[in-house]
Amino acid sequence: MAPRISVLTTVFDPEREHLEACLRSVVDQDFTDWEHVLVDDGSTKPWVADVLAAAAAADPRVRVIDRAENGGIVAAANDALDAASGEWVALLDHDDELEPTALAAMLDAAGDDTDVVYSDHDLLRADGRYASPSYKPDFSPERLRSQNYITHFLMARRSLVDEVGGFRPGFDGAQDHDLVLRLTEQARGVAHVPQVLYHWRQSPASVTSDSANKRWAFEAGVRAVADHCRRVGIDATVEHTEHDGCYRVIRHVTEQPLVSVVIPTRGSSGRVWGVSRVFVVDAVRSLLEHSTYTNLEFVIVHDTVTPEPVMQALDRLLGDRLVAVEYDRPTFNFSEKMNIGALHASGDLLLLLNDDTELIEPDSIGELVGLLADDDVAMAGAKLLFDDGTLQHGGHVYHHDLMHICDGWSGDSPGPWPLRPLAVARECSGVTAAASLIRRSVFDEVGGFPEALPLNYNDVDLCLKIRDRGYRIVWTPWASWYHFESRTRHSVLRPEEYQFINQRWHTEINNDPYYNLNLAPNRNDWLERPLRSGAPPIETRPNAARRLVDRLRSR
Amino acid sequence: MAESEIDDDPAALRAEIDRLRELVGPSEQSYADLRHELLAARDAARGAEATAGSLRGQMAELHVALDRALQDQEHFQKTVFSAIRFGRRRVGRAVRSRLL
Numbered sequence: 001m002a003p004r005i006s007v008l009t010t011v012f013d014p015e016r017e018h019l020e021a022c023l024r025s026v027v028d029q030d031f032t033d034w035e036h037v038l039v040d041d042g043s044t045k046p047w048v049a050d051v052l053a054a055a056a057a058a059d060p061r062v063r064v065i066d067r068a069e070n071g072g073i074v075a076a077a078n079d080a081l082d083a084a085s086g087e088w089v090a091l092l093d094h095d096d097e098l099e100p101t102a103l104a105a106m107l108d109a110a111g112d113d114t115d116v117v118y119s120d121h122d123l124l125r126a127d128g129r130y131a132s133p134s135y136k137p138d139f140s141p142e143r144l145r146s147q148n149y150i151t152h153f154l155m156a157r158r159s160l161v162d163e164v165g166g167f168r169p170g171f172d173g174a175q176d177h178d179l180v181l182r183l184t185e186q187a188r189g190v191a192h193v194p195q196v197l198y199h200w201r202q203s204p205a206s207v208t209s210d211s212a213n214k215r216w217a218f219e220a221g222v223r224a225v226a227d228h229c230r231r232v233g234i235d236a237t238v239e240h241t242e243h244d245g246c247y248r249v250i251r252h253v254t255e256q257p258l259v260s261v262v263i264p265t266r267g268s269s270g271r272v273w274g275v276s277r278v279f280v281v282d283a284v285r286s287l288l289e290h291s292t293y294t295n296l297e298f299v300i301v302h303d304t305v306t307p308e309p310v311m312q313a314l315d316r317l318l319g320d321r322l323v324a325v326e327y328d329r330p331t332f333n334f335s336e337k338m339n340i341g342a343l344h345a346s347g348d349l350l351l352l353l354n355d356d357t358e359l360i361e362p363d364s365i366g367e368l369v370g371l372l373a374d375d376d377v378a379m380a381g382a383k384l385l386f387d388d389g390t391l392q393h394g395g396h397v398y399h400h401d402l403m404h405i406c407d408g409w410s411g412d413s414p415g416p417w418p419l420r421p422l423a424v425a426r427e428c429s430g431v432t433a434a435a436s437l438i439r440r441s442v443f444d445e446v447g448g449f450p451e452a453l454p455l456n457y458n459d460v461d462l463c464l465k466i467r468d469r470g471y472r473i474v475w476t477p478w479a480s481w482y483h484f485e486s487r488t489r490h491s492v493l494r495p496e497e498y499q500f501i502n503q504r505w506h507t508e509i510n511n512d513p514y515y516n517l518n519l520a521p522n523r524n525d526w527l528e529r530p531l532r533s534g535a536p537p538i539e540t541r542p543n544a545a546r547r548l549v550d551r552l553r554s555r
Numbered sequence: 556m557a558e559s560e561i562d563d564d565p566a567a568l569r570a571e572i573d574r575l576r577e578l579v580g581p582s583e584q585s586y587a588d589l590r591h592e593l594l595a596a597r598d599a600a601r602g603a604e605a606t607a608g609s610l611r612g613q614m615a616e617l618h619v620a621l622d623r624a625l626q627d628q629e630h631f632q633k634t635v636f637s638a639i640r641f642g643r644r645r646v647g648r649a650v651r652s653r654l655l
Contacts, residue, residue: 274600275593387601388608390615410612416619520626525619530630 003061004033005103005155006086010076011048011094012041018095018201019048023055023062025097031104036062038094039080042070074167074175081166090155091176095201097124098153102197106155115160115187116180119153120518121198123418130199132418133528135516137427139190142371142474145225146424147246148177153198156183171224173217178224185232194517218245225249234374243414243423248478251370256295259365259437260345261287263298264327264337265355267306272387272484279484280355281313288317293365296351299323301341303332335449335458338433342443350443354434356484360385364479368437371425371474378442378471379463381431382479383422385411392483393435394421395428395475398509400521402460402501404432407524416526425476429512430463435481442466450500456493457501464505 007026011019026036038052052064065083067076081089090106092098099105106117122133136149143149154176164182171178184190218240225247226238236251265280284298298318302311304326314322325344327337342350349369361367364382371380384393394405394415406415406422415422433449436459446465449458463473502509511517520527579586 273597273604275597386608388604388611390608390612406615408611408615410609410616413612413616525615527619527623527626530626 002085002087003035004086004107005031005035005088005090006084006158007034007036007090007092007103008077008080008084009036009038009092009094010041010073010080011038011043011052012070012073012076013043013045013048014094016045016047016051019051021097022092022094023051025100026092027055027059027062028100029098029103030101031107034061034103035084035086037065037080037083038062039065039067039076039083041067041073041076072172074169074172077167077175081161084158087158088155089158089161090153092198093152093200096152097199097201099195099197099199101195102153105193105195105197106153109191109193110155111189111191114189114191115157116183116190117155117193118150118180118190119193119195119197120516121152121200122196124199124201126202130196131202133196133518134418135194135518135526135528136192136419137515138192138513139184140427140514141184142377142472143424143426144181144184145228145247145249146426147420148174148180148221149419150180151176152200154180156187160186171220173214174220174224177221178227181224181228182231185228196518221245222247236370241423243420246414246420246423249425250478251367251373253293253366253370253373256293256366257349257369258295258297258347259293259349259351259369260297260299260323260342260347260440261351261353262301262338262341262345263353263355264301264334264341265306265310266303267310268355270356270484278310278313279357281310281317283353283355283357284314284317286357286359287365290359290362291365292362293369296365297321297323297345297347299325299341299345301325301327301337301344304328331454333451333454334433335451335453338458339448339451342440342448345440348440350438350440352433352436352438353481354483354485357384357435358482358484360480360482361478364481365437367476367479371476372437372439374472376470376472377474378466378469379431379436379438379473380479381428381436381473381475382481383411383475383477384432384435384481384483384485387482387484391422392485393432394477395426395514396430396432396460396463397515397524398429398460398505398512399515399519399523400510402457402498402509403522403524405524409525419526421526422477425474425478427472427514428475429467429473429508429514430460431473431475433459433462434483434485435479438466442469442471445469452500453497456497460501460509461504464508467508 009022026034040048040052043049056062056064063083065079067079090103102119106119110117120133120135123131125131137143160183164186167175168178222238222240229236229238229249234249234251236249239248239250241248263280263283267278267280269276269278280300287296298321300314300322302324311324323344325340327340329336338352349372351365368380368382371377381393381395386392389411391407391409391411392404397403397405409415413422414420446462446469450461453461466473518529520529
């Protein structure tokens with residue numbers, strides 16, 4: 001009878017003790033209905049064959065296939081796949097190790113409609129200690145295009161792996177990324193086990209420790225993502241970014257549908273960088289002068305008290321592109337103002353924009369429009385920076401509190417290692433309404449902003465309503481504005497607003513699918529719960545302290 | 556004066572010119588220079604803010620590393636101390652039972 005799981009391992013000249021540890025970690029599994037298919041890809045070290053033969057002799061579930069000569073990882077992996085007889089196949093590198101509960105936990109997570117399962121992993125340092133756990137989000141397709149955050153431990157139905165054609169030649173170094181992209185395109189369901197079940201050995205020749213040696217792997221990654229985009233109908237160019245293993249998908253926006261920029265304002269002025277500015281005028285001017293996306297309509301929802309010269313300045317700047325809507329309520333209600341603005345907008349896309357902003361990246365609106373080209377993406381958010389360049393908004397996280405990810409970090413930081421969430425476009429539970437693009441039809445479908453929340457959390461409610469309808473929300477670092485937050489209005493937190501959101505969305509704000517339950521609650525910075533952090537992989541990690549010292553020295 | 560308040564009356568227009576001249580000063584070049592200096596000052600302020608922000612950002616990252624170390628230390632200490640207390644009680648009990 002065929003086993004439930006075939007563990008596939010290609011072997012080429014590993015360290016002896018590493019290979020033995022790898023083999024032992026499979027034999028020691030709690031779950032017993034497995035086979036371990038090992039393909040010796042022409043190893044030159046003579047003891048490799050002996051170790052594999054001994055393992056096969058000791059346990060009939062271990063099967064060894066010899067290749068006459070080295071054919072590379074893709075050819076060897078396909079040989080392993082051909083030989084596998086299990087319902088599921090799981091991928092294990094020849095020097096990595098599994099937790100004893102790994103196979104059982106993966107199978108537990110696999111429902112009838114699940115075709116792909118992955119777990120969290122960490123690094124296995126040269127000194128034998130575990131380090132840098134990757135506590136991953138649940139399935140996040142936009143993020144998977146931007147980085148192979150899944151990597152290990154990956155298990156998929158054998159039938160699906162066959163259907164997509166197994167490993168593809170020509171993608172050596174990124175063969176895992178290429179495979180997981182093709183698998184998830186076809187999978188009925190993708191499950192995530194939020195446990196570290198896989199220990200990825202950090203060896204000198206591995207991508208995990210020396211990315212400079214594997215530039216070719218990232219080039220293969222670019223091709224893998226570009227092919228994926230073609231298959232799923234995304235018209236885009238793919239580039240490798242300055243951050244290793246992180247890609248940018250630049251969607252080609254061939255048409256420019258009308259975008260209605262909805263800005264609530266009371267015409268306030270203030271000082272930024274030592275100079276006075278009229279916020280709404282400068283926000284509009286920055287779009288007019290710098291945005292490469294030009295088909296814009298400006299719906300300015302202005303309080304009655306807005307100074308007349310401000311409206312005149314807007315009129316001069318915008319001409320017939322200005323839709324001025326007077327808001328005459330005595331008290332400030334952001335939600336109501338935005339809903340009124342949306343009513344007066346004529347575009348199918350609404351750019352929700354605070355008046356205390358200034359465009360940074362000229363292609364920002366095109367980037368957001370491109371993301372909304374995917375039918376199931378309803379809203380896209382931007383990177384927002386304070387006037388000192390620190391991060392104001394990198395997407396929301398709802399992890400026992402409602403937070404902005406990594407606020408206060410450097411604006412150019414890729415974010416916490418190893419997943420570097422600020423370096424990639426990715427799904428989020430929510431994004432701020434201070435600068436985000438939303439499909440007009442979805443805005444109407446969910447009833448717009450909740451007018452019961454005049455000051456706070458109105459964007460949280462909007463986002464959760466959108467996700468509740470099955471849409472995705474994506475944040476991108478490639479669209480960016482300065483946000484001189486609360487220069488125009490002092491922030492007032494009202495307990496009743498939190499109560500409202502907590503009652504309506506209690507489950508959602510305590511279970512963020514794009515965060516991880518192994519991370520400390522009430523934190524927005526990927527801080528692990530105690531003693532799950534391990535030590536940093538000191539050989540490679542760009543160190544914040546070192547960067548600070550280098551910076552100070554360079555002055 | 557707001558634009559809407561200016562009518563086509565030559566006297567009013569002249570008064571407005573005088574007001575603007577008063578704001579600009581006798582030399583329009585000085586106004587241009589002033590504006591140039593203002594923009595230079597803005598850029599300097601912006602650069603200084605960015606430098607401070609960069610340091611603040613790195614401090615934020617260091618705070619996370621520090622929090623990680625502190626929480627692990629606290630957790631480790633709790634584990635070790637409770638093990639020591641447990642061991643000490645057992646040893647004490649064993650010693651007392653022998654003495655008695």
